[in-house]
Amino acid sequence: GAGVSQSPRYKVAKRGQDVALRCDPISGHVSLFWYQQALGQGPEFLTYFQNEAQLDKSGLPSDRFFAERPEGSVSTLKIQRTQQEDSAVYLCASSIWAGNTGELFFGEGSRLTVL
Amino acid sequence: AQRVTQPEKLLSVFKGAPVELKCNYSYSGSPELFWYVQYSRQRLQLLLRHISRESIKGFTADLNKGETSFHLKKPFAQEEDSAMYYCALGQGGSEKLVFGKGTKLTVNP
Numbered sequence: 001g002a003g004v005s006q007s008p009r010y011k012v013a014k015r016g017q018d019v020a021l022r023c024d025p026i027s028g029h030v031s032l033f034w035y036q037q038a039l040g041q042g043p044e045f046l047t048y049f050q051n052e053a054q055l056d057k058s059g060l061p062s063d064r065f066f067a068e069r070p071e072g073s074v075s076t077l078k079i080q081r082t083q084q085e086d087s088a089v090y091l092c093a094s095s096i097w098a099g100n101t102g103e104l105f106f107g108e109g110s111r112l113t114v115l
Numbered sequence: 116a117q118r119v120t121q122p123e124k125l126l127s128v129f130k131g132a133p134v135e136l137k138c139n140y141s142y143s144g145s146p147e148l149f150w151y152v153q154y155s156r157q158r159l160q161l162l163l164r165h166i167s168r169e170s171i172k173g174f175t176a177d178l179n180k181g182e183t184s185f186h187l188k189k190p191f192a193q194e195e196d197s198a199m200y201y202c203a204l205g206q207g208g209s210e211k212l213v214f215g216k217g218t219k220l221t222v223n224p
Contacts (some may be wrong), residue, residue, distance in 0.1 A: 001191075003158070031210050032212070033210070033212075036216075040216070041216055041217075042119075042121075042125075042201050042214035042215050042216045042217050043159070043201070043212075043214045044214070045211055045213065048210065048211055056211060091159065093159075095210060097210070098148070102210065103161045103164075104151075104161065104210075104212065105160075106158045106159040106160065107158065108158050109158070
């Protein structure tokens with residue numbers, strides 16, 4: 001596909017369950033970002049990859065959150081032992097440049113609801 | 116700390132009226148400012164960036180370092196401009212963006 005693809009689009013989890021959210025960036029894009037967007041808020045930075053290297057994970061709210069991009073393409077955001085406060089839309093974005101603030105191309109997001 | 120403030124959560128104007136969406140930022144370095152837009156049922160997308168100094172869909176934004184502002188303006192709003200608008204701050208040398216909370220613009224017929 002031409003754009004950033006995320007799956008699942010919707011996920012309902014019971015409190016305490018683990019979830020995995022997938023992001024397929026635009027082919028050839030070096031940089032990949034994860035953002036968390038709570039209801040009525042702007043996107044909040046979680047973590048950033050340049051190829052397979054995770055260069056910044058300062059936004060991950062706790063050690064229950066883990067992200068990887070092992071081959072420098074597809075990325076997975078994993079949340080362990082989900083809590084109600086994890087309910088949000090998780091946005092993935094990619095960009096072609098490294099080391100320069102270029103245009104971010106966003107996916108449609110994965111909406112996580114924790115019951 | 117880097118921060119972006121969009122003071123208006125909601126903004127409503129009539130078609131043909133001028134519109135200004137406010138954005139103020141806090142950053143000690145050399146900022147890079149962006150406006151992203153999300154139309155109904157679409158993904159977040161770049162509208163414009165300050166370094167390009169271009170007008171997109173009739174919108175312009177000027178970086179005012181003295182007032183630390185990057186307000187988005189359009190002289191004559193159209194109904195299709197109704198959307199969520201997010202101001203974003205990039206920090207020189209980093210691709211990470213800090214977003215404001217967004218302003219929902221409604222253009223009434």
